[in-house]
Amino acid sequence: MSATIVIFGASGDLTQRKLIPALFNLCRKRRLPAHVRIVGVARTKHTDQSFLGILREGALKFSGGGWDEDDWTHFARRVHYFPGDASRSEDMGALKNYLAEMENGDANRLYYLSTAPNLYIPITANLGAHGMAAEAEGWRRVIIEKPIGYDLKTALELNDSVHRSFSEPQVYRIDHYLGKETAQNIMFLRFANTIFEPVWNRNYVEYVQVTVAESVDVGTRGDYYDHAGVLRDMFQNHLLQLLALVAMEPPPSFDADKVRNETVKVLNSIRPVPLQDTVRAQYRGYRETPGVAPDSQTPTYAALKLHVDNWRWQGVPFYLRSGKALSRKDSEIVIRFRRPPHLMFELPPGGEFEPNTLSICIQPDEGIHLKFEAKIPDSLRETRSVDMEFHYRDSFKESIIPEAYERLLMDALNGDASLFVRSDGVEVSWRLIDPILRGWESPEAPPLALYERGEWGPLEADELLARDGHKWRHGCGEHE
Numbered sequence: 001m002s003a004t005i006v007i008f009g010a011s012g013d014l015t016q017r018k019l020i021p022a023l024f025n026l027c028r029k030r031r032l033p034a035h036v037r038i039v040g041v042a043r044t045k046h047t048d049q050s051f052l053g054i055l056r057e058g059a060l061k062f063s064g065g066g067w068d069e070d071d072w073t074h075f076a077r078r079v080h081y082f083p084g085d086a087s088r089s090e091d092m093g094a095l096k097n098y099l100a101e102m103e104n105g106d107a108n109r110l111y112y113l114s115t116a117p118n119l120y121i122p123i124t125a126n127l128g129a130h131g132m133a134a135e136a137e138g139w140r141r142v143i144i145e146k147p148i149g150y151d152l153k154t155a156l157e158l159n160d161s162v163h164r165s166f167s168e169p170q171v172y173r174i175d176h177y178l179g180k181e182t183a184q185n186i187m188f189l190r191f192a193n194t195i196f197e198p199v200w201n202r203n204y205v206e207y208v209q210v211t212v213a214e215s216v217d218v219g220t221r222g223d224y225y226d227h228a229g230v231l232r233d234m235f236q237n238h239l240l241q242l243l244a245l246v247a248m249e250p251p252p253s254f255d256a257d258k259v260r261n262e263t264v265k266v267l268n269s270i271r272p273v274p275l276q277d278t279v280r281a282q283y284r285g286y287r288e289t290p291g292v293a294p295d296s297q298t299p300t301y302a303a304l305k306l307h308v309d310n311w312r313w314q315g316v317p318f319y320l321r322s323g324k325a326l327s328r329k330d331s332e333i334v335i336r337f338r339r340p341p342h343l344m345f346e347l348p349p350g351g352e353f354e355p356n357t358l359s360i361c362i363q364p365d366e367g368i369h370l371k372f373e374a375k376i377p378d379s380l381r382e383t384r385s386v387d388m389e390f391h392y393r394d395s396f397k398e399s400i401i402p403e404a405y406e407r408l409l410m411d412a413l414n415g416d417a418s419l420f421v422r423s424d425g426v427e428v429s430w431r432l433i434d435p436i437l438r439g440w441e442s443p444e445a446p447p448l449a450l451y452e453r454g455e456w457g458p459l460e461a462d463e464l465l466a467r468d469g470h471k472w473r474h475g476c477g478e479h480e
């Protein structure tokens, strides 16, 4: 049966930078089934041709790899444009007729909400009201981009409203971090090997760090960002999902619900975070960004200390940090193991004994590093840390790491929701983040720290760890 991908908000940035480049790549890799067509919907007046002109520019810039005009021509035949306001009933009615005529019989449909978030409810309601979520003539699925809600209350409202038109198995909530190869590999590292899982617990792990550092600043997104801030933008979704992959129990299979049951279970085990275990900061110069209030209190950086209250992780702190305008782009997870129970070695002068550290490098230099101690040759009893490294670029030379959206779009077409967030997954992460957001607006809030661009964030974040005798670590690539 043929399938139509209907992209709402098709004239926006995401379509040009991510969605079309991903679909184009899938098409040129011969992964996108021949029967899939793409319909862009937005209010802007375009013809198919003028729309394709814009998409071509995006594909040229963002699809990576060599460019072959024939590949583009082949792909472009599948793409159409429908001008209209999908939050208006008449326009949705017209879109319904347009799609029916194009599909000419039964066809599956994947709706992609890539609009401003305030349109998610009206568009899904409209799809429901026009019978466009009903599955009599093929499956109907809807992909929802982040942000899924602004806080717990609005997330619940969005979930409820979407459920009035679509049942939960029809809904695919994107967290593009779950589509990253390196994030998916966390489950493989843990569960396709026998050597890690036995030590993956409180008996051997001293602490876990999750860092998602960005060198870019807020750029042209001041308007959105100043209302969101780093907790909504990065923690509620990406960082908590990474934490869940590291901390969850092994699911019995890759079945979407079995994986997501484990994700929700572990997120549910996180203890509410006291404000003294949070740091909020803003880079200097942020307030001069267009769209940002001159006295903005919005944090562009945060660090949190979390505890997972279950048998596996009792007493093991999880330190999470993320920020903009930092020293470099670096997303990594560090598992720091405990010191051996008894040391009979000598340290080199000024040296420090380094317990084993496993670093999972999510990006940009994708790979895994295991640091362990080795005897310094020709010394008597001195040790030094050495690094056992795995780099995707060396081990998998033949395959370029695909963009997260390629994998996620194919999964949604194939009906595999394991890398998408279920409604209870969204809710549980908001239950954790919401009280912090409210606390940060209360008189007990920690002061908003300032940090310089191009550095590693505020001193307060170092102090958060220093209280426990720890420090932030970089196990991937360049060191601090």
Ligand code: BG6
Residues within 6 Å of the ligand: 146, 214, 233, 234
């Ligand atoms: C998005 C955030 O979800 O993720 C952005 O809204 C952020 O602010 C981006 O820059 C980071 O994604 P990536 O894939 O570049 O690490």
